[in-house]
Amino acid sequence: MRTLLIIGTVGAGKTSAAEKVGELLAAAGTPHGVIDLDALSRGWPPPAGDRFNFALTVRNLRSLAANFRDIGAERLVLAGVAENAGHREKIAEAVGGELTVCRLRVDLATVRERLAGRHLDDPEGLDWHLKRSGELDRILREAQVEDVVVDGTGPVTRVAEEILRAIG
Template sequence: MRALLVTGPVGVGKTTVAEAVGDALAAAEVPHAVIDLDWLRCSWPSPADDPFQLELELRNLRAVARNYADAGAQRLVLAGVLERRADRSRYAKAAGAELTVCRLTADLSVIRERLAVRHRHDSGLRWHVNRAGELEEIFASAGVEDFVVAADRAVAEVAQDVVTRWLAEERM
């Protein structure tokens, strides 16, 4: 089993690109699963010592990845936020797979536009815009990724770049 974790700030397009990578794998007839990690930690309330519910996310990933492997998946495409290089091994262990990490980037003005559309009917826009900038700073120093792909282009182009780079990383 091999896994790709598509990471980056909120609004960069992680889930959309992960789904497009899944489409590319399906077209190539590669058994796989796409998992949006946000949903694996979506519960309330969050523990005070784990506000983004990483521990719950990893426990759920362990179970879901095992189920997909049992169903025949050979690749996992994960979409989520990986903030610390030290957590890479925890994700790999939970997924039961060799892990490659792709970080998506886009200009903050592009991210703001995307978030404005996503949050046009709720009050979360300001928090998400602030979090996007905060995450960009974290990623710049954390070095969580194996490679970086610009995500301010058409989704199909971004996904193709991600797949090409992922395959290149696997061959190394």
């Protein structure tokens, strides 16, 4: 099973792009699964030293990947974050197959606009996400865990098509 991990800062469009890639794979008749890694980490409180519950994400991903493999999925599309080579390695181990990482590149002004639209009634959440967007953008640019980089601005269908072209 070939796995695509779409990474990027908060507000980059990872989940939207992953869902659209899934739609394009379905249209092409390719058996697949789509997983938002954020949903796999939603447990509270996170353990000390694991701010974003990454270990729980990996445990849950291992189970889901096996389930998708068991039903015949040929592709697995993930939306999430791999902040370093160790994260990439753990995700690859969890899915048990070929892993290609695509980083969505979006300028921070666009990210800020997207986040402001998401957090209209949540000023504290907006503030946290705005701070995290710059921090995570820097972390991902420096870590260079991706195989390809795709422009994440513009219509999501165009972004998804470009991702599929870039990964082959």
